[in-house]
Amino acid sequence: MPRHVTFTHQPVLAERCIALLGKGVEQAGKNGRALIIDATLGLGGHSELILKTYPQVHLIGIDRDKQALASSMSRLQNYSQRFKAVHATYDAIGAVASAYSDDKYPLAAILMDLGVSSMQLDDTARGFSYAQDSELDMRMDQSKGKSARELLAELSGEQISKILREYGEERFATRIARAIVEKRQETPIETSKQLVEIVRDSIPAPARRSGGNPAKRTFQALRIAVNQELSILSAAVPTALDALAPGGVLVVESYQSLEDRIVKQAFRQVVTSQMPEGIPVYKPAAFALLTSGAEKAEAAEIEKNPRSASVRLRAIQKLRMQTEKIGEQNA
Missing domain, CATH: 1.10.150.170 (Putative methyltransferase TM0872, insert domain)
Incomplete structure (x- = not known):
């Protein structure tokens, strides 16, 4: 049984994440109704802000840590009609999306807050x-x-x-x-x-x-x-991009260069046209970047929350449906 331990938790770049996810709700949702997946639920800090900010959104939180799931479910119990927790690694995001998104609640946004959580670090x-x-x-x-x-x-x-x-x-x-x-x-x-x-x-x-x-x-x-963090991330990012509804947004917060490199390369692949140069019929890229490079926390946030010092945030938006799975494009 997971232990119930109280931990403090400050979501990193919270306001920026909420604003970026909101672009997905606005463009992919149905009059505010949408599904958001928090692929790294942790203690539910980001998820709580999402549910407060977007009152018609349904949210699925994924985490492999049973202790984190227990803590977040307790924290978010007031949102039980709009929130569900799933015990899985976040490369299972495709199956989660298929199970919980539909025409009424399209998958409008996904958040990945990578790395080790405050709870895991603080628990001796x-x-x-x-x-x-x-x-x-x-x-x-x-x-x-x-x-x-x-x-x-x-x-x-x-x-x-x-x-x-x-x-x-x-x-x-x-x-x-x-x-x-x-x-x-x-x-x-x-x-x-x-x-x-x-x-x-x-x-x-x-x-x-x-x-x-x-x-x-x-x-x-x-x-x-x-x-197996890097192999899971390498599988999860293309799967998440495939799962998004048109207009949907993926936001990723990385905390070390190896993670950020995987995200950067995956994003670069899908924002570049798949047609060779010189072909007169231009096929536009399926996605557009919402961030210019990787965004970092400002000094004021770092002072309040030192763990934000290493964050690198990238976000991307889906423009149209893929005709093939992203992982198959370079096969």
């Missing part, structure tokens, strides 16, 4: 944070999959190094991986404190003097690997 029992000692779990869905400590126990040094290098962009990946393999021969690596100490001892002293906690990149990389 989850093992996401390098700043607090706890068991190395890091699973967003604790009912399935292997934990971080299991990966550290089972993977080869080469595999660990690849994870740290590709998902954490850690330049000392090989040294850290070698130290992990050596240390686990003496004792199992099961806590965040153990891992932080290994990383710290593996990185040269000059490199530890800047850039914050030296374990930050290692923890990010393990979390991404444990939860």
Whole structure:
């Protein structure tokens, strides 16, 4: 059973998200009636604002974390007639859209607020944070999959190094991986404190003097690997674009460069005409960008909510129906 724990949560770029999602409600909805999917429900901060702002909108919240679902359902109980929570990873968004959208409530907008949630970071029992000692779990869905400590126990040094290098962009990946393999021969690596100490001892002293906690990149990389975040995102974005009704909007908030790169490339693909240059019959792109590059939080918001410092927001709007699935265009 999920634990009911109280956490504070400040939605990032909330007003901007609400305004962008509103463009979808206005152009794809039926006199204000529309379906919005919050693909990363978390503690329901964005969803609560959506339901307050758009009184005729129905909202489906997706999350793989059962504890988050329980907390958000409690928070949004006053909207039970217009809100439903679904336990899934957000690459299931196509199936969710098919099940809950229709002619009366077309899918007008989707929000993806990526990365680890405030609840997961703040809960010492989850093992996401390098700043607090706890068991190395890091699973967003604790009912399935292997934990971080299991990966550290089972993977080869080469595999660990690849994870740290590709998902954490850690330049000392090989040294850290070698130290992990050596240390686990003496004792199992099961806590965040153990891992932080290994990383710290593996990185040269000059490199530890800047850039914050030296374990930050290692923890990010393990979390991404444990939860298969990038592969799920790569599948979810094209699926979300396909599912939107004409006029619908997708808003994505990313918090690190690997996520943002996937979103940027997926958006670029669909805003470019699929016809070769020189063909006289011009086929317009199926989507239009609503943001110029990636938008960032302003200084005032960062001061109030430090976790907004790394956000990169991108938004896109569907102009017409696709004649083929987006993932098939380059097949």
